[in-house]
Amino acid sequence: MNKPKYDITRYLCAAAEIGPKFRAKVFDQIIDNTVRYVAPSYGVDVPLVARHCIRGQIRDFIVEAVISFVLLLALFSSFNTYGIMFGIVKFVFTLFTYPWLVAIILRWSNLYIGYTIVARDLKATDKKEKKSSFIEAQYDERIKTLQELQEGNVIYYSGYNPFVGSGNPVGAWSFVCSTKMKEERKAENNILSLYVLYDLIDKNMKELKIPNLTVQDKLFINGSEIREDSRFLSNVYEAPNSLVGESLIDEFKEKQEENVRYYQTIQVVGWQGNIVFSSFFRITKNEKHLFVEANYYAVAPLKSQYYEIDQLSSSISFGRFLKMGAASILPAIIHLPLSPLRAVKYGLAFFKGRKDNKELLKQIDINPKFDYGAYESIREMAASKDMEYYFQDTDIDMYQKQIERCFTDSIIDYLEKIGVDTSEFIQRKESIINQGIMINGGQINGNVTSMGGITNNLINQVKEAF
DSSP: OOOOOOHHHHHHHHHHHHOHHHHHHHIIIIISOOSSOOOOOTTOOHHHHHHHHHHHHHHHHHHHHHHHHHHHHHHHHHHHHHHHHHHHHHHHHHTTTHHHHHHHHHHHHHHHHHHHHHHTGGGOTTOOOOOOOHHHHTTHHHHHHHHHHHTOSEEEEOSSOSOTTSOEEEEEEEEEEEOOBOGGGTTSOOOOOHHHHHHHHHHHHHTTOOTTEEEEEEEEEETTSOTTOTTTOSOTTSOOOSOOOHHHHHHHHHOOOSSEEEEEEEEEEETTTTEEEEEEEEEEEOSSEEEEEEEEEEEOOBOGGGGGGGGSOSSOOHHHHHHHHHHHHHHHHHHTTTHHHHHHHHHHHHHHHHHHHHHHHHHHHHOTTOOOOBSOOHHHHHBOSBOSSHHHHHHHHHHHHHHHHHHHHHHHHHHHHTTBOOHHHHHHHHHHHHHHHHHHHHHTTTBSSOOHHHHHHHHHHHHHHO
């Protein structure tokens, strides 16, 4: 099945080509990170973004390396002709001649190539994959691994929030209700099966026909608690398993461990990947009660600077071409003496991952609680705090209400079928819906953080004042 192509990948690829800071983050947390888990970036083609980071890094390295070579030639020529003392003076004056000219031309060319890739190539939806360079080919295995990580069914988190990669919380609720049988069905032997219940919810969710909705079974595990668990960590010196067998997933539908929790994950990717809404549902039972839990998260659109690609014309005018040259003059002067250091910096970036991994391996040896979990995803790195448009907020509200209604109705239908008295569950459901109406009045504010609790507190304070 072909994956849908979202604009969000194009924006992040553009940031990788022309944004050194973003590129450095991707190298550090994604490309070079071969020991810790890499969080999924929903709606994003992570391998493609990684490839653009590598290509941008290669271009910058080549520019700085060539400038450094020219500087060394100028230095050697000055020393050879005038000796060391006068050679230094001659070298300083020489910097403002052909080395500076070469630096301007190279930086101008790099800017032009980057602009061409961002403004023209990245606007093509079906662009053929370019042939890998020698340096890029060294990362082919890692790129393949990143693709597999995005398709896994296990999430390893670091810190408090288990739903890493899903953005910010926008709502949550939970309650306990009785599983007492109806009077006329007490004699029947109907067993409440969570496996069957989850299967029914899965079926009903897919029938909602919400565009780009997916239903997945996932385990969420604390990354610092898997050292001795061979089910999830095959080798302590490698990243944990992102994909486990369906039998193990099914096992955790009916039980739970303190460190391992199963959640049925319903996700909607909207607005060409600019927003991602995720629902995480968990149901547990004992002999008398059913515990139901729901968590809602949303990833907001990217920060405004990532969308500047849309303001660029696909054709490069002569005026803009000259502006690129003018913009290259000052950086060429400032960075010219530092080019050797910059070349070393960009070059070592391709080896930094090996060095960092050696340090991580040492930490693994001395720390039995080494944390294999992820902090954030590429998508979260670039996300803004607020929604960009009013209708994105209302769409998230719509997704939540539809999914929430389907989830609770599915449980009621199943409990009714096996003869459980659902009066208490229905009462709890109505309470959630009523609370949702009050909360939603405070949510339409352009922010992905729920304001319902604050609104209710203000209302209560006004009442007390009167």
